[in-house]
Amino acid sequence: MYILKIIPIAKGLPENYFSYFSKEKLPLGSLVEIKIKNRKVAGLVSETSKVEKEKINLKSQKFTLKKIERVIKENFIDENLFQSIVEVSILLGVKESEIIKNYIPEFVFENIDSFSDESFLNKKSIERYFIESFEKRHLEYLNLIKYNFKEGKTSLIFFPTISDLETTKKYFESKNIQNIATFHSSQTKKELKNNLEKLKEKSLLILSTPSLLPFLIANKINLKTVILEKENSYNYFSHAARKQIDAREIIKKIAKDLNLDLILAGNILSLQSFKDFKSSKNLESANKKSFTIIDLSKEKELKKEELEKRIKKISNKKESKYNSVYFSEELIEKLEEIKKNKDKVFLYAKRKGLYTETICSDCNTIxxxxxxxxxxxxFKKQNQNEVERFYICSNCKDKIELKKSENLICENCGSWKMNTLGVGTQGIEENLKEIGFKTFLLDSESVKTKKEIKNILESWQKEKSSILIGTDLALNFLNRDFEIDLGAIISLDSLFSIPEINIDEKILNICLELKEKINSREKIIIQTRLKEQEVWDYLKDNNILGFLKDELEIRESFNLPPYANILKFRLTKKEIRSKENIERILKRIFDEEKIKFEKIIWRIEKKTGNHIGILTLSKDFWQIKKEGKIFPSSFAKKVITLLQDFHLEINPPNVLLP
Structure with missing residues (x-):
């Protein structure tokens, strides 16, 4: 008799495990049918143990253990693959169920026979890294795919977004590559069925957003090479899970464990991958300089009369009133050229809305x-003949509406002198409309569906002398097929005020992503009032490798990722008493593993009252390396087993410096 820990595969059930018993010992990854509250659902076996070993635990349980209904398929997920999922879940500080539910699509469980596979393990593999332009990267991929086709092997490329996938698919189709199967969340059932049929081929090219699907049939499709395209992208983080999960780490771990060839590439690498790459001198690139950095700080000193005089000189039109908050002299000149030549422009802004901050002039309270x-x-919205003004929190979406005659009053001192600051997409759009430009706005406030996004992009491309203003949403949907004659970043300065350890890396990623998606001879214009920030020098000189090397040196000296792991605990007001339990359990684990005890640094969030705990640990404590593969240490296993329920995150993308 055996006790089985089962992960239920069904909607509406918690990300948890359920215990059942079975007469037979079942391999990990076996698919079984279980009953939960008179509802029959499928489940995956994630752990198995003999009843004799669990007698004490069984006696203390307040419920009766039920038997599984039936075995649907033994080894539905190969044991080697399932073991990799278990290990990477520990390394990332999440449950196996969260990885399975987020990265195995539902239709896999509806087509069981198509995805059952034999045990798979290649004999040897290689790992490669490179930083190159879109053209050079894809030429490398093309040669590799053709070689794999000759050998009867399959190549697999992962992408951070659907737009990136579709761009690459067009590229390979233009190069006469046949047998391309694609998988992503926006496909219809018919499209999925057609692509599943292609998996019967022994050698093909698979293009996919992050998913475990191709690994389930690695042997069946002769999988040889895995490529992580745009490996630096933060879009690889899953936002559907209870915690944010880095899909890159899952893909890398499984590819290495199955001895598949692994390529990590992009116009820049993540710091983790750059650290892992030992011969970085081979990455040197001779790309031309692509950015113009414009200092906007002097615009503060510009008087209204001087601004109007300058505008008149540039545009020869008295009515042209460009707002100096948004536009530098250089950008105005470019926009006037665009008007004459009837070209197209994309203007990027990090924030949506009219203004990103409102501050009291008397007491400086935000x-x-x-x-x-x-x-x-x-924000501002036109409703028939009335203009509606309202405030929205970008984090929790709380909304405050202002009546037509209502003025905002400072909560701190009661003053009505409230000034609006910051650069938002609506503010840029309003100013350009006043001047006479045809504008299109693309952010999460102006559009709600993919169909609306598509319509806006098509309308923008059809219109002569038009400007698209957008946030990250627009950037994700742009591709190299769009006709764009000029790209500019209005401002990223608000990001520098966020005390995150990855902020310079994120800013660099945005700029490089924009350049890659705009197929124009013109340099990307970046406006800033903080020209002294070092990241601009790296961009201006196209010294991307220099940035990575210097950033790694700083991270190493301060013991920050990728040289260390940051454990983040979040406790609500009701859970504050748990702080002592967490520290007591940690002290015990440190003692058992004979590691010097490190204390958690706690801080309190204003308003919410949540207690945030940060613990920085050397990666050597968290993982073990064997023959180029990474495994969780006994220390990591104990921490995750005993502390996972205390809202624990490992290296979250938005971790703040303590």
Missing amino acids: FKCRNCDKPYIL
């Missing part, structure tokens, strides 16, 4: 969300 303490963003 108008912040009553729930989460984040600044409110001011």
Whole structure:
């Protein structure tokens, strides 16, 4: 008799495990049918143990252990693959169920026979890294795919977004590559069925957003090479899970464990991959300089009369009133050229809305969300003959509406002298409309569906002398097929105020992503009032490798990722008593593993009152390396087993410096 820990595969059930018993010992990854509250659902076996070993635990349980209904398929997920999932879940500080539910699509369980596979393990593999332009990267991929086709092997490329996938698919189709199967969340059932049929081929090219699907049939399709395209992208983080999960780490771990060839590439690498790459001198690139950095700080000193005089000189039109908050002299000149030549422009802004901050002139208090303490963003909406003004919190979406005659009053001192600051997409759009430009706005406030996004992009491309203003949403949907004559970043300065350890890396990623998606001879214009920030020098000189090397040196000297792991605990007001339990359990684990005890640094979030704990640990404590593969240490296993339920995250993408 055996006790089985089962992960249920069904909607509406918690990310948890359920215990059942079975007469037979079942391999990990076997698919079984279980009953939960008179509802029959499928489940995966994630752990198995003999009843004799669990007698003490069984006696203390307040419920009766039920028998599984039936075995649907033994080894539905190969044991080697399932073991990799278990290990990477420990390394990332999440449950196996969270990885399975987020990265194995539902239709896999509806087509069981198509995805059952034999045990798979290649004899040897290689690992490669390179930083190159889109053209050079894809030429490398093309040669590799053709070689694999000759050998009867399959190549697999992962992408951070569907737009990136579709761009690459067009490229390979233009190069006469046949047998391409694609998988992503926006496909219809008919499209999925057609692509599943292609998996019967012994050698093909698979293009996919992050998913475990191709690994389930690695042997059946002769999988040889895995490529992580745009490996630096933060879009690889899953936002559907209870915690944010880095899909790159899952893909890398499984590819290495199955001895598949692994390529990590992009116009820049993540710091983790750059650290892992030992011969970085081979990455040197002779790409031309692609950015113009414009200092906007002097615009503060510009008087209204001087601004109008300058505008008149540039545009020869008295009515042209470019707002100096948004536009430098250089950008105005470019926009006037665009008008004459009837070209197309993309203007990127990090924030949506009219203004990103509202501040009291008397006491300098920022108008912040009553729930989460984040600044409110001011929006404006035209409803028939009335203009509606409202504030929305970018974090929790709390909304405050202002009546037509209503003025905002400072919560701190009661003053009505409230000034609006910051650069938002609506503010840029309003100013350009006043000047006479045809504009299109693309952010999460102006559109809600993919169909609306598609319509806006098509309308923008059809219109002569038009400007698209957008946030990350627009950037994700742009591709090299769009006709774009000029690209500019209005401002990224607000990001520098966020005390995250990855902020310079994120800024660099945005700029390089924009350049790659705009197929123009013109340099990308970046405006800033903080020209002294070092990241601009790296971009201006195209010294991307220099940035990575210097950033790694800083991270190493301060013991930060990728040289260390940051464990983040979040406790609500009701859970504050748990702090002592966490520290007591950690002390015990440190003692058992004979590691010097490190204390958690706690801070309290304003308004929410949540207690945030940060613990920085050397990666050597967390993982073990054997023959080029990574495994969780006994220390990591104990921490995850005993502390996972205390809202624990490992290296979250938005971790703040303590």
